[in-house]
Amino acid sequence: MGDDEEDKMTDRGIEISPQTCARIGGALYLIIIVSGVLGELLVRGKLVVPGDATATLDNIRSFEFLWRLGIAANLFHLACSVALGLIFYVLLRPVSRDLALLAVLFNLVAITLESASKLFLLPSLFVLGNASYLQAFTPEQLHVLAYLSNRLHTYGFNISLIFFGFECLLLGYLIFKSQFLPRILGILMQIAGVSYLTNSFALLLAPTLVNIAVLVPAFIAELSLALWLLVRGVNGPAGKSGRGGAVIPVS
Numbered sequence: 001m002g003d004d005e006e007d008k009m010t011d012r013g014i015e016i017s018p019q020t021c022a023r024i025g026g027a028l029y030l031i032i033i034v035s036g037v038l039g040e041l042l043v044r045g046k047l048v049v050p051g052d053a054t055a056t057l058d059n060i061r062s063f064e065f066l067w068r069l070g071i072a073a074n075l076f077h078l079a080c081s082v083a084l085g086l087i088f089y090v091l092l093r094p095v096s097r098d099l100a101l102l103a104v105l106f107n108l109v110a111i112t113l114e115s116a117s118k119l120f121l122l123p124s125l126f127v128l129g130n131a132s133y134l135q136a137f138t139p140e141q142l143h144v145l146a147y148l149s150n151r152l153h154t155y156g157f158n159i160s161l162i163f164f165g166f167e168c169l170l171l172g173y174l175i176f177k178s179q180f181l182p183r184i185l186g187i188l189m190q191i192a193g194v195s196y197l198t199n200s201f202a203l204l205l206a207p208t209l210v211n212i213a214v215l216v217p218a219f220i221a222e223l224s225l226a227l228w229l230l231v232r233g234v235n236g237p238a239g240k241s242g243r244g245g246a247v248i249p250v251s
Contacts, residue, residue, distance in 0.1 A: 060128070
């Protein structure tokens with residue numbers, strides 16, 4: 001094989017049109033939303049009893065596989081979030097490369113913090129075992145340890161949403177300034193960013209004021225964007241193959 005042929009193979013790439021990229025992003029976003037809602041409402045929301053460490057651990061003991069499934073689903077949707085961050089960068093960099101990159105950085109910090117927060121869900125499984133080191137604790141102490149770990153997860157998760165909130169603000173601005181996505185989606189995503197920031201900082205500064213209803217606009221905004229990307233994709237020049245398209249090099 002000659003050098004010219006080898007160079008051509010090395011430089012060869014797979015071109016993915018922005019329309020395809022948008023629809024993949026929409027599908028990933030739906031997976032993230034569904035996984036997140038199921039994890040919070042149908043797993044932790046059902047098994048964790050606020051203020052009752054013993055009842056919480058009893059529930060986890062009875063539905064251990066469901067607890068494990070919830071953790072696995074969350075980690076899977078975080079992996080999807082990494083790919084979605086790249087897709088948003090590819091789609092929105094024609095608007096502002098610097099701001100699109102900044103959104104990716106906020107996304108990565110949020111994913112890292114949320115991934116780390118999932119570690120706090122594991123002690124609830126550890127205390128269910130019969131390891132000899134557990135004998136140093138009374139059953140009540142083990143219950144409290146598991147419950148406190150779940151509380152730490154809640155705070156860690158909400159801290160990650162601070163960075164995700166800033167990402168939503170940036171994405172909303174980029175979408176609003178673009179000419180290939182509806183401006184209303186940009187406005188909704190900025191409202192989502194404010195909702196996440198309000199909820200997370202309220203949990204840190206004034207926990208008694210926390211109300212889950214403040215996150216309803218965020219759910220509506222993210223679901224709207226996911227469905228639009230999946231069904232409609234992008235409009236105008238950015239939706240045409242060859243302009244603004246993503247090229248993924250392969251060796």
